[in-house]
Amino acid sequence: MSELVRRDPRKEWIARNRLHPQHLEVLAEIGGGSVASEWMGPNGLMRRNPHAVGFMGPNGIRRIDRSGAQQASQATGRSAEAKDSRRRVTIENPAFTIAVVPDMAGGRLSGHDRDLLGLARQLADADPENPGAVLAIVYGEHKETTFDEAGIDRMLMLEGDQFDGYTPENRIAALQGVDREVSPRFWMLPDSTQGGGELGRRLSVRLGERAATQVWQVEAHSDSATGWRCTTRGAAGTTDIVRDLPRVVIALAECADPITETRHAAEAIELSQPLPNVLGRIEDIGEVAVDPASVSLAEAEFILSAGNGVKDWDNYHHAAEVLGATKGASRVAVDDGYMPRDRQVGATGTWVSAKVYVAVGISGAIQHLQGIQTCEKVVAINLDEGCDMVKRADLAVIGDANAILSALVERVEQYRAEQEESRNAA
Amino acid sequence: MPPNAEASGAAGLSVAVLVSIGRHPLTARTRRADQDARAVEMALNMKGAAISLVHAGQHDSDHEEAIRGYLGMGIDEVRLLEQGPQSDVVPALTDALRDSSPQMVLTGTRAETGEASGMVPYLLAETLGWPVINGLAAVESVEKGVATVLQALPRGKRRRLRVRLPAIATVDTSAPAARQSAFGPARRGELDVQALASETDESLAQWQIQPARKRPKRLKVIKSSSARDRFKAAAAKSDGGGGQTLSDVTPEQGAEAIFKLLREEGVLR
Numbered sequence: 292m293s294e295l296v297r298r299d300p301r302k303e304w305i306a307r308n309r310l311h312p313q314h315l316e317v318l319a320e321i322g323g324g325s326v327a328s329e330w331m332g333p334n335g336l337m338r339r340n341p342h343a344v345g346f347m348g349p350n351g352i353r354r355i356d357r358s359g360a361q362q363a364s365q366a367t368g369r370s371a372e373a374k375d376s377r378r379r380v381t382i383e384n385p386a387f388t389i390a391v392v393p394d395m396a397g398g399r400l401s402g403h404d405r406d407l408l409g410l411a412r413q414l415a416d417a418d419p420e421n422p423g424a425v426l427a428i429v430y431g432e433h434k435e436t437t438f439d440e441a442g443i444d445r446m447l448m449l450e451g452d453q454f455d456g457y458t459p460e461n462r463i464a465a466l467q468g469v470d471r472e473v474s475p476r477f478w479m480l481p482d483s484t485q486g487g488g489e490l491g492r493r494l495s496v497r498l499g500e501r502a503a504t505q506v507w508q509v510e511a512h513s514d515s516a517t518g519w520r521c522t523t524r525g526a527a528g529t530t531d532i533v534r535d536l537p538r539v540v541i542a543l544a545e546c547a548d549p550i551t552e553t554r555h556a557a558e559a560i561e562l563s564q565p566l567p568n569v570l571g572r573i574e575d576i577g578e579v580a581v582d583p584a585s586v587s588l589a590e591a592e593f594i595l596s597a598g599n600g601v602k603d604w605d606n607y608h609h610a611a612e613v614l615g616a617t618k619g620a621s622r623v624a625v626d627d628g629y630m631p632r633d634r635q636v637g638a639t640g641t642w643v644s645a646k647v648y649v650a651v652g653i654s655g656a657i658q659h660l661q662g663i664q665t666c667e668k669v670v671a672i673n674l675d676e677g678c679d680m681v682k683r684a685d686l687a688v689i690g691d692a693n694a695i696l697s698a699l700v701e702r703v704e705q706y707r708a709e710q711e712e713s714r715n716a717a
Numbered sequence: 718m719p720p721n722a723e724a725s726g727a728a729g730l731s732v733a734v735l736v737s738i739g740r741h742p743l744t745a746r747t748r749r750a751d752q753d754a755r756a757v758e759m760a761l762n763m764k765g766a767a768i769s770l771v772h773a774g775q776h777d778s779d780h781e782e783a784i785r786g787y788l789g790m791g792i793d794e795v796r797l798l799e800q801g802p803q804s805d806v807v808p809a810l811t812d813a814l815r816d817s818s819p820q821m822v823l824t825g826t827r828a829e830t831g832e833a834s835g836m837v838p839y840l841l842a843e844t845l846g847w848p849v850i851n852g853l854a855a856v857e858s859v860e861k862g863v864a865t866v867l868q869a870l871p872r873g874k875r876r877r878l879r880v881r882l883p884a885i886a887t888v889d890t891s892a893p894a895a896r897q898s899a900f901g902p903a904r905r906g907e908l909d910v911q912a913l914a915s916e917t918d919e920s921l922a923q924w925q926i927q928p929a930r931k932r933p934k935r936l937k938v939i940k941s942s943s944a945r946d947r948f949k950a951a952a953a954k955s956d957g958g959g960g961q962t963l964s965d966v967t968p969e970q971g972a973e974a975i976f977k978l979l980r981e982e983g984v985l986r
Contacts, residue, residue: 457868457876460848484871484889488835489851496839501920504834507932524929527740527829533925545935552940572848572884576877579867586873590891593984614979615986617873646872647984649975668982669960670975676964686978688971689964698972703985706976 378553382444385424389415390475391443392466392494393427394485398434403481403544405441410509410540410547411479412442414519417511423476425555428469430454430462439557442550446559453568456575463493464569470498472562477517482506482541491541502539507546509536583617588634588641591617593649594666596636599623600652600673603693607651610696613703619643621653637662652692655680672696730766730859733819735810735837736795738774738783739829747779749786752825754895756888757790760823761896763856771813773798773806776910788906789898797910803922804915807840812913814845820882821864826851826889832921835887842885850878853886855893 305317315329328343345355389411393404400408408425415423424444429435431454438446447469453461470478478498480491482505495502505524512520512535519536524543588594595611596619597604611618620630622637636643638658648666653659655671655678663669663683671684672692681687688695734757739750760768770792772784776799784795798809814822827835842849854869857877864884868876869891880886939950963971979985 457878484852492834492836492839493849496836496843502834502836504836525833525926526831527742527827527833529740529742529745529929531927531929532832533927534920534923545932548935572881573850574879576865576879578870579875579877581873581875583873590871590873592872593979616984647979647982668978670978672971672975676962681960681962683960684962685960686974687960687962688966688974689962690966690968690971694968695971695975698968699975702969702972702976706980706985 377440377551380444380553381556382422382424385415385444386418386421387415387423387476388426388445388473389423389477389479390426390428390466390469390473391479392487392490393429394481394483394487395429395433395435396483396485398432400435400437400441401481401483401485402549403483403487405549406544406546407479407481407542408442409549410542411477412550413509413547414477415444417518426469426473426475426560427557428466430465439554440550442553442555443557444555446557447562448559449566451566453566456577457573458571458575459490459493460569460571460573461566462490463497465566466490466494467497468562468564468566472564476538477536478539480539480541482543488541491539495539495541498539500537500539502541503534503537504541506536506540506542509540509542509546583611583615586617588617588619588636588643591619591643591645593617593647594619594636594643594645595649595651596620596653597624597630597651598653599627600654600692601629604629606693606696610700613700616649617645619648621650621659622656650680650684651696653680654678655683730763730821731817731819732760732763732766732768732821732823733814733817734760734768734770735822735824736770736772736784736787737825737828737830738772738780747783749783749895749898750825750829751895752827752888752890752892754787754790754898755890755892756823756825757787757792758895759853759856759888759892761791762893763859768792769817769819770795771798771810772796773800773809773813775800775802776908781908784908785903785906786898789900789903790896791899791902792906794907794909797908799910799912800915801917803918805918807837807844808916809913810837811841811844814841818883820862821856821859822847822883822885823853824885824887826887838885838887845883845885847883847885848880849885849887850880851887851889852891853888854891 302317302321305311305313306321308314329337329339332338345353348354391408391411393400393407411425415425425442426445426447427438427443428447428449430449449465478494481487482491491502503521503523506521507524508522510520511518515535517536521534521536523532523534525532593616595614595616597607598621601607601624618634619636620634622635622639624630625632625635635641636659638661640662642662644665647668647670648663649670651672654673654675660679660683669684671680671687672695673681673687673689674691676689736753736757737750739748741748757770760766770787772795774780776797784797787795798813800806800809824838827833838849850866850868852869853866854875855867857865857867862882863879864882865877865879866886868878869889870876939947941947963974
């Protein structure tokens with residue numbers, strides 16, 4: 292069958308127009324031959340079938356959408372078509388290059404990286420007659436598939452053992468090589484703790500440039516040498532420094548809007564000269580297993596938090612140990628003396644930013660929900676289906692907390708045993 | 718790792734700590750800088766290490782008060798390299814470090830006043846030709862001119878590094894908190910003031926420095942072709958569910974669902 296989507300604008304128009312005499316027929320036709328919801332009875336009365344209208348909503352409730360958009364959106368292939376409408380941009384002969392070194396935390400472009408690429412794009416596209424190219428430099432392996440959507444024209448993949456782990460000396464030597472060969476107009480790095488801030492400072496020192504750090508705004512300025520002016524944060528975030536944009540820019544998150552409307556070539560390039568091998572004085576021995584109980588709540592990645600609903604505390608502590616989670620608590624559990632005060636999560640305790648936050652028997656007072664605002668995924672285990680924590684949660688399991696925790700511990704232990712087996716077999 | 722673990726084999730090690738003037742975030746009073754104080758704390762926890770504190774900057778009563786905060790931690794003397802206002806401290810510090818040649822230099826990640834770019838340790842390392850590491854969480858041991866240290870990573874993770882001395886290391890807030898500063902030792906401690914020629918920071922004079930403006934909050938812009946979608950996005954409640962609720966399930970089914978989510982997020986180790 293052909294992949295082409297055949298559209299009939301007239302029918303779509305009729306489907307949108309509820310007053311059109313053929314409206315229902317057309318709707319039935321577009322909707323894939325569904326039952327007609329309204330017809331003329333034998334005695335000239337209009338008969339309606341209420342079961343044939345509408346669609347099932349996400350909560351299992353039948354919804355009736357009178358705008359006609361629902362029926363139209365059922366047509367297949369429409370969403371794919373919408374995605375491809377982004378403008379494709381290819382820059383053959385760039386007037387200059389802007390080099391960006393994204394963090395690639397977890398092998399993917401982070402939000403901070405995308406903001407930075409948006410800023411680089413802003414500088415590159417300032418003069419539409421002579422657009423510049425954005426060059427992204429990525430170390431080692433990555434899992435990212437959407438480099439083109441982030442506004443990257445050229446990609447330089449630096450691969451090799453010398454970039455595994457923490458190797459700032461080799462990385463800087465490679466960037467120096469890029470600087471000699473490509474000589475970018477600007478170097479842009481994220482001012483993050485994921486390595487970008489450090490790498491940027493090392494690079495600026497090596498290149499002999501006075502970098503602008505903590506940049507959060509860049510604007511065109513004719514008096515400046517580079518044609519741009521930036522605003523940076525100074526003195527622990529209490530002052531703003533307005534200065535000319537230097538060659539090395541180390542920018543904060545949300546310094547610009549990420550690219551959404553265009554797709555770029557993301558064409559891979561190679562360096563003509565081999566990278567120098569540097570004798571490093573810093574040796575990476577590897578990550579250390581950290582006891583999750585000693586990690587401070589504010590920076591914990593995975594928190595198992597207990598509230599009033601927890602009755603068997605030994606079981607809860609055991610579960611936290613097996614899962615390798617940092618322990619947290621609601622105010623009630625702390626006030627009742629089951630947990631220490633420094634483990635309290637919420638407005639009066641610690642504001643947490645965990646990737647996964649499991650709330651066991653916490654109904655979700657507003658102060659507690661404030662404290663977990665920035666958590667990515669919230670899992671609630673609770674008896675009460677209507678509580679605020681269940682509404683906030685990405686996954687809520689209704690049931691007895693004790694039994695569910697025991698089952699979870701069993702499941703994780705089984706998974707660990709399986710992993711151990713496969714490791715022994717390998 | 719207990720917070721006050723003492724590094725072994727640090728006997729006879731000379732450690733220089735670069736300290737700066739801090740600024741209280743609410744009252745704006747001068748004080749010891751938090752990260753620098755943590756660096757001093759780390760040096761004090763190295764058993765048998767000879768510690769020297771160095772500060773480069775102005776010498777007036779306000780700053781002296783802040784410097785005495787470090788003396789109150791149990792330090793006898795701070796070396797104060799006197800510099801004029803708006804001057805670049807890197808040349809003075811470089812000379813001082815080259816003369817005293819410590820094996821390890823500790824300092825905070827960035828200052829609490831001035832430009833606070835966090836560049837000083839990197840600039841010093843480049844001119845002295847020493848390696849530099851950031852985010853030091855603990856010094857585990859020092860043996861034959863090689864230090865084994867723990868580096869703090871985001872999310873409470875730690876990485877073990879081996880670095881050849883002499884080296885510069887920066888300390889951030891993941892290092893153990895500094896001890897309290899005691900009043901008596903702070904009064905009794907001495908400042909070794911050395912007036913040095915200062916180099917004026919030329920480019921700093923050209924910059925406009927103003928109180929920080931609040932950064933505009935990013936708007937959630939919905940880019941959609943149909944007006945209906947845009948309206949729905951604008952009118953929707955921010956926390957309108959979207960979550961999955963499992964009721965009437967056995968504990969095993971519930972646990973399986975949670976387990977799946979934990980594995981997808983990659984938090985199970």
